[in-house]
Amino acid sequence: MRFAQLVVGPAGSGKSTYCSAVAQYGADMNRNIEVINLDPAAEHFDYTPLVDIRELIQVQDTMEDEELHFGPNGGLVFCIEYLLENADWLRTRLGEHEDDYILFDCPGQIELYTHLTAIKRLITLLQDWNFNVCSVFLMDVQFMTDGSKFLSGTMAALSIMVNLELPHVNILSKMDLLSKTARRRLERFLEPDSHAILGDIELNGLSAFNLKYKSLTESFGKLIEDYSLVRFIPLNLKNHENMGDLLITIDNVIQYGEDQDIKTKDFEEEEPDVFENLTNE
Numbered sequence: 001m002r003f004a005q006l007v008v009g010p011a012g013s014g015k016s017t018y019c020s021a022v023a024q025y026g027a028d029m030n031r032n033i034e035v036i037n038l039d040p041a042a043e044h045f046d047y048t049p050l051v052d053i054r055e056l057i058q059v060q061d062t063m064e065d066e067e068l069h070f071g072p073n074g075g076l077v078f079c080i081e082y083l084l085e086n087a088d089w090l091r092t093r094l095g096e097h098e099d100d101y102i103l104f105d106c107p108g109q110i111e112l113y114t115h116l117t118a119i120k121r122l123i124t125l126l127q128d129w130n131f132n133v134c135s136v137f138l139m140d141v142q143f144m145t146d147g148s149k150f151l152s153g154t155m156a157a158l159s160i161m162v163n164l165e166l167p168h169v170n171i172l173s174k175m176d177l178l179s180k181t182a183r184r185r186l187e188r189f190l191e192p193d194s195h196a197i198l199g200d201i202e203l204n205g206l207s208a209f210n211l212k213y214k215s216l217t218e219s220f221g222k223l224i225e226d227y228s229l230v231r232f233i234p235l236n237l238k239n240h241e242n243m244g245d246l247l248i249t250i251d252n253v254i255q256y257g258e259d260q261d262i263k264t265k266d267f268e269e270e271e272p273d274v275f276e277n278l279t280n281e
């Protein structure tokens with residue numbers, strides 16, 4: 001079995017920084033976590049990628065090509081399609097090692113995850129190649145600090161969960177940037193509670209739009225609360241304990257380490273009680 005996190009989220013939500021921090025955290029813990037860059041328009045990231053889509057195709061190529069003549073967004077979708085057509089390239093570059101643990105640093109165009117099929121086809125490929133895949137959705141916490149923003153971020157997360165059909169973890173990134181007051185305010189939303197969210201929306205004054213859609217907003221809030229559909233885990237990359245807890249959560253979701261646990265129990269853990277009982281007989 002191999003393991004993968006598909007790291008997705010809006011532009012600038014901190015995907016590449018997250019990948020780099022998790023790989024570094026892994027290295028500190030003697031765990032080999034590799035990162036693959038799937039963003040054909042990437043200009044900067046801090047990790048050394050195991051595979052880089054830009055070696056296959058770059059967005060610039062599709063924009064400058066006389067026939068294609070794409071803009072940046074169409075170009076990006078084309079690049080991902082091109083990657084899928086050249087799946088053998090990716091497969092060869094990935095190699096095949098038991099227990100691989102790989103983060104896929106994805107592009108920030110949200111439509112790739114909400115309704116286009118390319119990423120879904122990529123997921124199927126990875127599953128065929130023996131990967132246990134989960135999606136990790138990052139949302140910049142600065143866009144989640146009041147009720148209506150939190151609700152819209154939640155709906156974005158929900159739409160991705162439903163579309164990708166993968167085990168899924170939502171993260172609030174950049175927690176280090178929040179003031180104490182903002183953090184306290186956010187805490188009320190973290191346990192899905194439509195009253196806190198709706199109360200906050202009303203507290204901020206109902207605009208004509210909010211007034212018109214108040215009952216729709218209430219229904220969304222209740223839906224999320226009733227079914228506990230979407231939960232966010234706050235993440236401060238600079239906090240080692242926070243990183244460790246998150247990685248344990250994700251490892252559980254993709255069942256990483258389950259075999260290792262069994263092995264440790266079989267071969268390493270001593271069970272003196274049982275043996276003592278035996279010798280006493």
Ligand SMILES: Nc1nc2c(ncn2[C@@H]2O[C@H](COP(=O)(O)OP(=O)(O)OP(=O)(O)O)[C@@H](O)[C@H]2O)c(=O)[nH]1
Pocket residue numbers: 009010011012013014015016017018039106107108109173174175176177236237
């Ligand atoms: N303070 C703080 N800044 C962060 C954090 N994560 C990312 N940033 C900053 O946010 C900006 C965007 O981060 P990236 O990691 O490039 O975001 P991305 O989601 O990969 O962006 P795209 O690939 O363009 O979609 C950079 O300036 C980062 O330094 C964080 O945890 N804390």
Ligand SMILES: [Mg+2]
Pocket residue numbers: 015016017039042105106
């Ligand atoms: Mg990036």
